Structure formats: C-alpha cells, structure tokens
Amino acid sequence: MRALVVYESSFGNTGMVAEAVWRGLADHVEDAALRRVDVAPTSLPPSLQLLVVGGPTQAFGMSRPSTRQDAQAKAGLPTTCPTTGVREWLHQLEPPNRPVYSATFDTRIHSPHVPGSAAVGAWRLLNKGGFELTAEAESFWVEGLKGPLRDGELDRAYTWGVSLSGLLLGAVRR
Numbered sequence: 753m754r755a756l757v758v759y760e761s762s763f764g765n766t767g768m769v770a771e772a773v774w775r776g777l778a779d780h781v782e783d784a785a786l787r788r789v790d791v792a793p794t795s796l797p798p799s800l801q802l803l804v805v806g807g808p809t810q811a812f813g814m815s816r817p818s819t820r821q822d823a824q825a826k827a828g829l830p831t832t833c834p835t836t837g838v839r840e841w842l843h844q845l846e847p848p849n850r851p852v853y854s855a856t857f858d859t860r861i862h863s864p865h866v867p868g869s870a871a872v873g874a875w876r877l878l879n880k881g882g883f884e885l886t887a888e889a890e891s892f893w894v895e896g897l898k899g900p901l902r903d904g905e906l907d908r909a910y911t912w913g914v915s916l917s918g919l920l921l922g923a924v925r926r
C-alpha cells in the first residue's frame with residue numbers, strides 16, 4: 753500500500769468524497785487504498801508514502817462520541833453502538849518513523865455563520881504526530897446537515913485526489 757485514504761462519515765457524504773479522492777489517487781498511483789476509520793490500521797504499513805484523512809465537521813471540529821450519537825439519532829439509527837471517529841483514530845495512530853506525506857479534508861456546511869473545520873483539527877493532530885503535511889486542509893461543501901453535497905464537489909474531490917497523486921509521481925509512476 754503506497755497511499756491510504758481514511759474516512760469517517762455519519763450520513764454518507766464524506767464517504768462519497770473520500771471515494772472520489774481515492775479514485776483520483778488510484779487512477780495515477782499504484783496501490784491506493786480506501787478504509788473507513790473503524791477498520792483502518794493504526795499501525796501504518798512500511799510502504800505507505802501518503803496518508804489522507806477526512807471526516808465530517810461536527811460541532812465546529814472533528815466529531816466526538818456525543819456528536820456522532822446525535823448524528824445517529826438524526827439518521828434514525830440506534831445510538832447505543834460504540835463508534836470510532838477520526839479524532840480517536842488519530843490519537844491511536846502510531847507516529848511514522850520515516851517521512852510520510854499527509855493531507856486532510858472534511859465536509860461541512862458552506863455558511864459564514866458556521867465556523868470550524870474537522871480538517872483543520874485533523875491537520876493539527878497529524879502535524880503534531882510528525883507527518884509531513886503537504887496541502888492546506890481542504891473542505892467540501894454540503895447543502896445541509898444530512899447533505900446532499902453541493903453540485904460539482906465530487907469532481908472537485910477527484911481533482912484534489914489527482915493533485916495529491918502528483919506528490920508520489922516519479923517514485924510511483926504507472
């Protein structure tokens with residue numbers, strides 16, 4: 753595995769963005785993988801060169817158990833199941849012992865009245881954890897709490913994935 757996209761999603765929108773980012777990467781880089789955060793490894797494979805992490809912005813930042821529970825209730829799902837989010841996963845993630853590129857994204861509501869970004873929070877944790885942050889934290893926009901994504905956001909996510917693949921080209925050209 754050379755590139756890994758890890759994502760969290762309560763209503764599916766961030767999952768769709770993650771898949772588009774992954775497609776952009778996988779179309780240009782061999783061995784790109786996509787994993788939901790609850791099944792993502794916390795010990796990164798030695799071959800990994802790029803880690804991309806994305807999640808929904810909830811309560812002005814990365815989700816917490818309480819905000820995920822709130823989201824589950826809004827989605828009509830049982831709120832008793834334990835959940836893992838990007839925040840918890842990043843805290844468990846083993847620091848790299850070599851340079852690993854990293855980038856973060858989130859989904860959030862496009863409004864000047866709703867501040868905060870999960871991607872910025874994840875960016876800070878990765879930076880503190882010794883990863884090489886290569887891009888500014890990126891946001892993709894949803895129309896409302898449950899989505900949908902704004903028109904064109906999946907294309908933008910794909911293009912962002914392609915641009916991230918450029919970091920690895922040269923070493924990993926198909």
Ligand SMILES: Cc1cc2nc3c(=O)[nH]c(=O)nc-3n(C[C@H](O)[C@H](O)[C@H](O)COP(=O)(O)O)c2cc1C
Pocket residue numbers: 760761762763764765766767807808809810811812813819820822823826859860861862866867868894896897898899
């Ligand atoms: C509990 C909760 C809190 C939220 N707080 C914010 C927020 O502070 N800022 C924001 O832009 N969107 C907020 N949202 C909207 C989420 O960003 C939106 O649900 C998410 O982008 C959808 O992605 P998903 O389908 O992958 O869960 C919140 C949603 C929930 C459920």
